[in-house]
Amino acid sequence: MLKWEIGTSKEFIKQPWKNARGITTELACDTSAPYLWRLSSAELTESGAFSDFPLYQRWVCLLSGGPVLLNHSEGKKKELTQYLPYKFSGAMTTEVMVTHPAVDFNLFLLDGKTKGSLYPTFFSPFEEYQFPLSGQEHFIFCVQGHLNVTERHTHKRCLLLPFELLRVSRLGSTEYPNLKVVAGDHSAVALWIPIHNL
Numbered sequence: 001m002l003k004w005e006i007g008t009s010k011e012f013i014k015q016p017w018k019n020a021r022g023i024t025t026e027l028a029c030d031t032s033a034p035y036l037w038r039l040s041s042a043e044l045t046e047s048g049a050f051s052d053f054p055l056y057q058r059w060v061c062l063l064s065g066g067p068v069l070l071n072h073s074e075g076k077k078k079e080l081t082q083y084l085p086y087k088f089s090g091a092m093t094t095e096v097m098v099t100h101p102a103v104d105f106n107l108f109l110l111d112g113k114t115k116g117s118l119y120p121t122f123f124s125p126f127e128e129y130q131f132p133l134s135g136q137e138h139f140i141f142c143v144q145g146h147l148n149v150t151e152r153h154t155h156k157r158c159l160l161l162p163f164e165l166l167r168v169s170r171l172g173s174t175e176y177p178n179l180k181v182v183a184g185d186h187s188a189v190a191l192w193i194p195i196h197n198l
Helices: none
Strands: 002-007 013-016 023-029 037-046 056-064 068-072 077-080 086-087 094-096 102-110 114-116 119-123 128-134 137-144 147-151 157-160 164-169 178-183 188-197
Touching: 002 137, 002 157, 023 164, 037 137, 056 068, 056 077, 068 119, 077 086, 102 114, 114 147, 137 178, 157 164, 157 178
Parallel strands: none
Antiparallel strands: 002 164, 013 023, 023 037, 037 102, 056 086, 056 102, 068 077, 068 094, 114 188, 119 188, 128 178, 137 164, 137 188, 147 157, 147 178
């Protein structure tokens, strides 16, 4: 059995960063305490410290702008460029150096309880992709263009516009359906985010 939810910019929650140095837009969040996963987006406009999330593994991906440089504790550095996902431990002390403002996408995964990834997907006009649903949660975030999404077995369908998020929850353990995602008459970019509970 599948559960569908579509989130739009009117429903997303804006809140201060944990360290109060910026504003984040919460796109979706698990209801457990502590939460198992969380998806968000934020504007990176100035250099400074990232909030610490010691219980979580973090994925970050620039949606626009940049590049920006992350400086981690113990001298580790990583330059972030558009659509290149990067994973790091939220327990590391991290500062961001912003020379060009950027908008990022963030995935938080409770360490040892969940695993997941970010997959940027690029569509030519009318191009089709198939996304298998094997984990408990699956998200498709439309970055640009528009996407027609259909689940073949139930024939559910929806249209995703920029900055809209489709959440598909797999409530059973035996069905393994696919999502058919087709771009419109222009190129499109999406993030596919599968999440598995451990």
